[in-house]
Amino acid sequence: MLRQYELVERVKAYDPDADEAMLNRAYVYTVQKHGTQKRASGDPYFSHPVEVAGLMTELKLDQETIVTALLHDTVEDTLATIEEVEKFFGPDVARLVDGVTKLSKIETLTENERAAENLRKFLLAMSEDLRVLLVKLADRLHNMRTLHFIKSEDKRRRIARETMDIYAPLAERVGMYEYMREMQLLAFEQLEPEAYATITGRLAQIRSQEGSQVGAIALSVKQALAETGLKVEVSGREKHPYSIWKKMAERHVTFEQITDIMAFRVITDSVEDSYKALGVLHQTWQMIPGRFKDYMSTPKTNGYRSLHTALIYENSMRVEVQIRTKDMHQTNEYGLAAHWAYKQGGERPDGPRPDEEVGWLRDLVEIVDASHDAEELLEHTKLAIYQDRIFAFTPKGSLHQLPKGSTPVDFAYAVHTDLGNAAVGAKINGRHIPLRTPLNNGDVVEIIKSRNAQPQLSWLGFVVTGKARAAIRRAVRAKELQEIAAIGRKLFEEIVERLPTKIGKKAIADAVKRLGFAREEELMAAIGTAKLSDREVMEALVPGSAADLADDHDWPKQERAISIRGLTPGMAFHLADCCHPVPGDRIVGLRQPGKGVEVHTIDCLSLASGIDADWLDLSWGERSTGAVGRLRVVLYNRPGTLAEVTAIFANNRANVTDLHMIQRDDPFGTYEVDLEVKDVAHLSRIISSLRASEAVAEAERI
Template sequence: MLRQYELVDRVLGYDPEADEALLNRAYVFSMAAHGSQKRANGDPYFSHPIEVAGILTDLHLDDETIATAILHDTVEDTLATPEQIEKSFGPAVARLVDGVTKLSKIEAKSANERAAENLRKFLLAMSDDIRVLLVKLADRLHNMRTLHFIPNPEKRRRIARETMDIYAPLAERIGMYEFMKEMQTLAFQELEPEANESINKRLEQLRKGGGDQVARIASGIRLMLAQKGIKAEVEGREKHPYSIWRKMSERHISFEQLSDVMAFRVIVDDVEQCYRALGLLHQRWPMIPGRFKDYISTPKRNGYRSLHTGVMHSERVRIEVQIRTEKMHAEAEFGVAAHWAYKTGGSVQPDAKSRWIRELVEILEHAASPEELLEHTRMAMYQDRIFAFTPAGELIQLPKGSTPVDFAYQVHTDLGDQTVGAKINGRVVPLRTVIQNGDQVQILRSKAQEPQVAWLNFISTGKARAAIRRFVRNKEQSELVALGRRFYDAIVARLPTLLAPDALDLAVKRLKLPGVEAMMEAIARGELSDQAVMEAVMPGSSAEIPAVLADARRAVSVKGLTPGVAFTLAPCCTPVPGDRIVGVRRSDAPVEVHVIECPALQAAPEEDWVDLAWGDGSEGGTARLNVIVRNQPGSLGVMAGIFGTQGANIVNLTLAERDASFHTFQVVIEVDDVAHLMRILAALRAADAVVSAERTEPRAPLAA
């Protein structure tokens, strides 16, 4: 573990103006706060934040960031408070510590909810100051280095999976490839130990068979370039096991079929020499088609710049070569940490190279659930990129597999919402067409257009998926509010007197709902009964309703029972007058009246059956319907209007299924008898907006 003076000396070594007193106070405060706490390996817990700070000194970060690293676990794991941090170290360090603090104590929530809430707060914090992300990545890297000390294998796998899914991609997205590679390597060891061991054994066999092949090839490249007047530093390495395993998985090939397990970096003085070195390599050894990528003229989204190529070396092996300048190399190794200035007197904002961070924050506003947030965020972080151009020549970066719809949403959300067609390289193409690297894409738009649910079947970006899902949710809500308003008007029409102007607002308060729209939506979903609505808008007005319903129930009678024997209408099949019925005796319970076709009868012995018939003048009951309507404006109004015209009161309505063309509703209505029900079904089927209307089949048998 680093000693206090060693840590301070490291910082002063690259930043003589650093606040030495701040670092010393942070060291002492953290040591005192963590006290006798121990880590899983038996070391003092205090060693962890100091090692995290040490990792960040290798990146030459500022004193506030180093202090944050030293303090990053004090609020979560000790009795220290955010107020103490701010008082002792200032608002900037307090804000950074708060952004880094993990929310692992939210035990009451599901794993997805915890991960999503961690990610939500984390993304918002790092969008304000990227140093939050740098400290968090160093924290996770040190935790991964000591992961093997944790005795619980499930906990180790959870941490490794979270690292692979979230933190390694985050490191990649800000260009910190060394962090990314080490995290992936350590997580891979935990998640796929057998595959990791197998690949390492194969690499060891290659080393024994080929001698020091990497050093020989690197020396040969360096000598060849020097002979042509280019001074270059050449480094060679084997690709790490996770990178090899991922290529084997993606290409469905064996280790023996994988031809490029060695990679070389050629570092030269300037951009001109980068291209000269590339030409010389291609003259000396055959280029492998499809392996050349120019990230200097078109940098990656995280600002990464380099030339990549693959050649067939004279030692009969394929090798990958990356050519870059010293500055490009520093940014490739440590990303934003290599070139962002922190001595600005305030928070550090992401620049154009980190536009993706702002896009992730935009996704936060669109996601409706933890699952959606995690899905969209991982989509935004963890995909290889392609480049496409607008008609004006603007370069747009997208994940591989993107379509014109993804392209439109990447340019602007409004453009995505209004997309009606697209041209790729001047030709009109279907919206599901996959964009290729270098394509020019023109979006055809119309203000009358709106996002389509069917687009979710082929889009690739989290931004597009989040925007479409938000629109669908809002549209569904507006339709439910409109339907609830119609139901509300019908309920109010049954009140004995006209309502006062403020009756609706008072009803919302009595029901403790956030607003009128929420009340209408609750009515449409069947979450508020007619009586509850009546009582809310006019207290005391629902007193007559139970008597009316009781009268209706008394109007239902059956023949075949001993006088005085109670009966109930079975909820599994909801018989109405006119149905063929049979009763089932229940011990210490009323006789249950079922439709003769009800599956529940199969579970009852025949000796318990009672032959029944409807009594004279019986009327009143509930029926369940399955109604499919077209996904077009006014369809719900047509359905509700038919129920009203036919004198059927809606007891409950549920949207069971929804797609681009149709909505399926499950409806419970009050009817007089079977003849009344048949008239309602006939009226529904006659409407153009209704695709089908059927009485729901009886449900599965109930337990006796």
């Protein structure tokens, strides 16, 4: 563990103007606050934030980031508060610490919900200041280095999976490849221990058999380039064990079939020398077709720039070679962290802050806003930081990077959310193609849009980006809410007509507040989904008015009187939810030990499932009236259809108890509706009225 003076000396070495007193205060503060707390390894807990701060000094980050690293666990794990941190270390440090700090654990949340809420807060803070991410990545890296001390295998695997799914890809997205590779290796060891042991064992065996082969190849490459006057640095290494395992899984091959397990890096003085070196290597050794990638002229989203190629060396050995300049190498290994590093004299590089240049951070914030629940947020975020990318262009030449398998819909949302929402078709390289067509590297994509277009639920079946998926779900939910609110407004107008006095806008606004809603549309949606009864709405609009409600206006509840013949007097029964029997149906009863009698229609499909119960021959008693019937209604997706259907229910004096959309497939929307009706004849009249309507494509009883 770094001692206090060692940490300060490290910072002063690259930033002589750093506030030494603040660094010392932060070190002492974290030691005092964590006190006697221990880690799973048995080490004092404060050793962890000190080591995280040490990782930040290796990246030569500013003093605020170093102090944040020292304090990042104090608010979560000690009695320290953000207000106290701000008092002692200033608002900038307090903001950064708050961004890194996890939300307090809420017992009522599931594990996924807690993870999602922590991730939501982290992403928002990261979008405001990228240093939050840098500290968080260092925090996770050190935790992974000590993961083996945790006794619970399930906990180790959960942390490793989270690292592999979220933090390693985030490190890749900001270009911190050293962090990414180490996180993947440590997570791989926990998630696939047998594969890890096998691959690392085989690599050790190769090293012992072939000795200094890596060094010999590196020397040959350097000599070939030196003969043309190029001054370069050449280094070689074995491929990352996780990278080898991933390639084995993707290609369905064995370790023996992986021929390119060695990679070499050529560092040049300039871009011109890099391209010259590429030409020399291709002339000296045979280049493998399809393996050349030029990330110099077309950098990755995270700013990564390099030339990649693969060569056939002696004895048919395949090797990968990366060629880059010294400046590119620094940025490639530490990514956007390099932009935060202080140069000598404490000056930052010219230009905007790095977090102001990263478009995918804005996409993540949009995903946070659009995600409906914990599962969606985790799913969309994992999609948004997916690693394998392709490049596609707009007709004007703007470049967009997308995950492999992306479609024109993903491309449209990558350009702008409004363009995705308005998309109706696409051209790839000048040819009309279906929206579900996967894009290839270098495609020119033109999106055809319409002012009246809307995102389709069916798009979720083929889009692959988190941004597209989140935007589609948000648009579909908004439309559903709008349609349900339209039903609610129609029902609301009927309720208002039954009030003893006319009402104005103020009465409606007061009712919205009394019922606990923020907006009038929320009230209409609640009425449309039968979350509020007529009486509750009337009382909220005009207190006392429901007491004078005439019987014939609320008949379903007041006239419901069901009796069943064939039951012992006093025997409990209930109407089955699977078939929703109503008076007039032929019915049968099922009686199971310790339970009441369940009443089904005689043709209910669930009766064929072999339920172990006594069957009772039942019939409706005299004057039985009032039960809930369920309908499936398919509506044409055009303005006014919901209002027309609502009018049919109202004209037939049927009370809606539940309504929800189960499918949207333009130009249709399919709904399930629960209605309080008198009997089967009443329900049949409603179905006939629906089928006669031009707004309805299909209507049937479930």
